[in-house]
Amino acid sequence: MSPGERGLTVRGLTVADSTGTAIVDGLDLRIAPGEVVALVGPSGAGKTTVLRAVLGALQEGLSRTAGRVEWHGSPVRAPRRWRRRNVGFLGQDPASALHPLLDARAAVEEALPGAARRAGAAERALAGVGLDPADIGRRRPHQLSGGQAQRVALARALAANPELLVLDEPTSALDGAALDLALELVRRRRGDGRSLTLLVSHDMGVVSELADHVVRLGVRPRDRQDRGRNGATGRRPGGAPVPVARARDAGRPPNIDSAPPPEEPGVVRPSGAALAVRGLAVAQPPGGAPLLAGVDLHLAPGGSVAVLGPSGCGKSTLLRALAGLHPVESGNVTVLGEALPWAVAERDPAALRALALVGQDPLDALNPARRVATAVARPLRTLRGLTRSAARAEALRLLAAVGLEPGLGRRYPGALSGGQRRRVALARALAGGPALLLADEITAALDPRTADLILDLIDGLRRDTGLAVLMVTHDTAVAARADRVLHIAGRRPHPTSFRDDERRRSVDAP
Amino acid sequence: MTVVRRSGVLILAAATGAVLLAALGGEALTGGDPVRTATTSWAGPAPGLPLGADGLGRDVLARVLAGGRDLTLISLAAAGTATLLGVAGGLWTGWSRGRSARAVAASADLLLALPLLLVALLAVVAVPGPAAVIVGTVLGGTPLTLRVVADATAGAGRTGYVEAALSRGERAPAVLLREVLPAHAALVGADFGQRLVLAVQLTAALNVLGFGPPPPAPDWAAMLRENLQGLGLNPAAAIAPALALTVLSGAVAALSHALSSRGGGS
Numbered sequence: 001m002s003p004g005e006r007g008l009t010v011r012g013l014t015v016a017d018s019t020g021t022a023i024v025d026g027l028d029l030r031i032a033p034g035e036v037v038a039l040v041g042p043s044g045a046g047k048t049t050v051l052r053a054v055l056g057a058l059q060e061g062l063s064r065t066a067g068r069v070e071w072h073g074s075p076v077r078a079p080r081r082w083r084r085r086n087v088g089f090l091g092q093d094p095a096s097a098l099h100p101l102l103d104a105r106a107a108v109e110e111a112l113p114g115a116a117r118r119a120g121a122a123e124r125a126l127a128g129v130g131l132d133p134a135d136i137g138r139r140r141p142h143q144l145s146g147g148q149a150q151r152v153a154l155a156r157a158l159a160a161n162p163e164l165l166v167l168d169e170p171t172s173a174l175d176g177a178a179l180d181l182a183l184e185l186v187r188r189r190r191g192d193g194r195s196l197t198l199l200v201s202h203d204m205g206v207v208s209e210l211a212d213h214v215v216r217l218g219v220r221p222r223d224r225q226d227r228g229r230n231g232a233t234g235r236r237p238g239g240a241p242v243p244v245a246r247a248r249d250a251g252r253p254p255n256i257d258s259a260p261p262p263e264e265p266g267v268v269r270p271s272g273a274a275l276a277v278r279g280l281a282v283a284q285p286p287g288g289a290p291l292l293a294g295v296d297l298h299l300a301p302g303g304s305v306a307v308l309g310p311s312g313c314g315k316s317t318l319l320r321a322l323a324g325l326h327p328v329e330s331g332n333v334t335v336l337g338e339a340l341p342w343a344v345a346e347r348d349p350a351a352l353r354a355l356a357l358v359g360q361d362p363l364d365a366l367n368p369a370r371r372v373a374t375a376v377a378r379p380l381r382t383l384r385g386l387t388r389s390a391a392r393a394e395a396l397r398l399l400a401a402v403g404l405e406p407g408l409g410r411r412y413p414g415a416l417s418g419g420q421r422r423r424v425a426l427a428r429a430l431a432g433g434p435a436l437l438l439a440d441e442i443t444a445a446l447d448p449r450t451a452d453l454i455l456d457l458i459d460g461l462r463r464d465t466g467l468a469v470l471m472v473t474h475d476t477a478v479a480a481r482a483d484r485v486l487h488i489a490g491r492r493p494h495p496t497s498f499r500d501d502e503r504r505r506s507v508d509a510p
Numbered sequence: 511m512t513v514v515r516r517s518g519v520l521i522l523a524a525a526t527g528a529v530l531l532a533a534l535g536g537e538a539l540t541g542g543d544p545v546r547t548a549t550t551s552w553a554g555p556a557p558g559l560p561l562g563a564d565g566l567g568r569d570v571l572a573r574v575l576a577g578g579r580d581l582t583l584i585s586l587a588a589a590g591t592a593t594l595l596g597v598a599g600g601l602w603t604g605w606s607r608g609r610s611a612r613a614v615a616a617s618a619d620l621l622l623a624l625p626l627l628l629v630a631l632l633a634v635v636a637v638p639g640p641a642a643v644i645v646g647t648v649l650g651g652t653p654l655t656l657r658v659v660a661d662a663t664a665g666a667g668r669t670g671y672v673e674a675a676l677s678r679g680e681r682a683p684a685v686l687l688r689e690v691l692p693a694h695a696a697l698v699g700a701d702f703g704q705r706l707v708l709a710v711q712l713t714a715a716l717n718v719l720g721f722g723p724p725p726p727a728p729d730w731a732a733m734l735r736e737n738l739q740g741l742g743l744n745p746a747a748a749i750a751p752a753l754a755l756t757v758l759s760g761a762v763a764a765l766s767h768a769l770s771s772r773g774g775g776s
Contacts, residue, residue: 323673325676347679352678352679353678357674359674365671369692369695370671379674382679383679425674
């Protein structure tokens with residue numbers, strides 16, 4: 001490689017944490033103009049850390065101990081100025097990265113150079129990612145869904161047409177149509193002889209579609225041991241269970257759910273349905289325009305329902321309303337046959353224990369001041385009444401069940417990757433021994449292998465304890481494991497045909 | 511760089527602790543009697559009297575070492591009271607959206623409009639000096655703490671970890687004390703430093719005006735006033751207590767700054 005070569009060159013990049021343990025060890029990377037390079041590897045392998053090290057913006061506690069980053073042949077000296085001029089960045093948690101007081105249009109405009117701010121460039125950038133500038137452009141981050149926020153952040157990263165575009169899981173919250181738009185935007189940069197793109201993704205479809213080269217991050221020896229152990233003890237069910245009720249559900253007209261579905265054979269039912277919802281209406285913002293109306297849902301113990309739909313259609317809000325965290329306009333809900341009040345503060349301990357939510361945003365899911373094992377042990381003590389030592393041992397067992405090594409229990413959330421945090425949040429949700437798990441994009445930041453481990457764990461719990469699962473996803477692999485797939489359209493969920501090919505199509509073209 | 515910053519905070523904390531300890535227990539470090547007349551008026555530095563003597567011929571070093579204890583104790587008490595009230599009020603007003611919480615937040619904002627020194631002067635006429643410092647610091651500092659903590663609490667109310675705590679049935683006090691407060695501990699620590707600096711300044715100001723301990727008790731602020739007249743004869747007599755006040759405030763302010771920039775990062 002001659003020193004005068006154009007593009008981004010990373011040589012021998014080594015990043016260590018404060019104890020001197022190498023997170024990234026001797027990484028070499030080369031992106032020529034017009035190329036797209038994808039960075040792949042298991043959860044916790046240091047993909048985000050590599051991006052941040054390349055950008056010269058490592059998080060607290062990490063430092064670059066060796067290696068160099070060269071831009072067009074010369075080392076990057078003033079990273080801040082270099083980033084401002086040449087780089088567009090899309091982080092892993094776009095909802096948290098957008099400024100809470102700036103609306104979507106202003107957020108995109110901020111990234112534009114002064115001369116380009118007029119003439120509706122921000123509006124065009126928003127329209128380019130499939131968002132209506134007149135409506136979405138005026139919303140602030142808390143009024144956006146996960147997928148909308150991700151697209152605003154993508155529009156922001158692309159607005160100034162940066163020479164180097166760095167994308168960290170740019171598609172984790174996107175539905176099919178939005179995904180196609182996003183892929184098209186990145187594809188346009190390929191082969192133009194100027195633009196460089198560095199991409200982190202777990203979605204092999206995205207990677208194979210876009211990348212010229214794939215850089216695979218190794219697993220650190222410590223993790224490798226851990227995975228071996230999990231592989232030995234992990235559950236391996238032979239594919240998704242196929243309950244009898246599925247075919248009938250698919251044939252039933254939408255929302256005329258007058259009779260509960262027939263009992264599934266072979267499953268011990270506690271009492272009645274795990275979840276029954278009637279006439280649920282939710283508004284966003286509360287009291288404003290209705291987002292969902294007349295929603296009827298029925299979920300048997302051990303059952304699993306996947307909810308799909310375009311971003312912003314109210315999937316996450318549906319889960320939050322069921323968890324008692326979003327105000328409900330009308331409707332009623334029963335869990336295990338008991339009628340529940342909507343607000344979480346009015347629910348009795350048994351009801352609180354029966355329901356568990358894993359939220360969409362892993363960044364603020366965990367308290368930054370609490371160690372991971374403490375966070376998981378807390379519900380074991382409050383909901384299940386375990387002693388301190390028993391709760392601690394059980395917490396470590398749960399962390400191992402979601403594929404996290406015991407040493408991680410002593411860490412603070414700040415020292416975990418996005419995928420690791422999401423798994424801790426799942427362990428914490430399962431700690432109370434819920435009858436119904438409300439899971440919002442739980443596999444979004446996970447590599448396929450870890451995602452399988454998580455989904456196998458959940459399937460195992462469905463079989464053994466009758467755990468019912470209502471999951472929001474855009475991932476076909478996740479939806480394929482569900483008994484039923486609901487598709488939200490026109491403010492209410494509709495059953496989707498259970499046959500595999502049709503389900504695929506409904507995911508890809510909402 | 512971040513490792514450097516973290517150890518920097520530790521070093522600053524140790525240094526500030528040492529300064530506070532010296533201010534509180536400095537009297538034990540010297541055998542000198544702070545109130546005994548040792549030599550002639552305004553005598554310069556001499557063997558046994560490294561900082562010379564003041565207008566009444568008393569050992570300046572002994573008086574500087576002894577003169578910080580009451581001032582520091584009063585300031586710590588005042589800052590502690592102000593922070594405690596501010597944190598409690600901030601947690602409550604940030605969490606509850608009720609009418610009374612809003613009324614408390616609004617009246618705290620009103621308090622900020624009052625001129626602090628005037629309030630302190632009014633208080634010092636009504637109550638003894640130390641109580642006046644506490645009243646002044648609470649009136650002038652608590653509203654600031656309350657605002658900062660209320661904002662942080664309102665923000666934390668929408669986070670996943672608070673929602674998870676609510677979903678397992680934790681009551682509001684448990685959520686606030688177990689989740690919200692630990693997550694913002696650095697912020698509260700930094701804020702306490704700011705209140706301590708305010709309290710030190712207020713104590714010094716009142717003592718300079720003569721509301722401090724009655725003579726001949728040593729006190730940095732009173733020494734500053736008494737020894738200014740002898741500045742030409744023994745400059746150390748006025749400079750040493752001024753320096754002591756500056757080091758105390760400066761160390762606390764630096765630690766507070768380091769804490770707040772760290773709290774922002776996590």
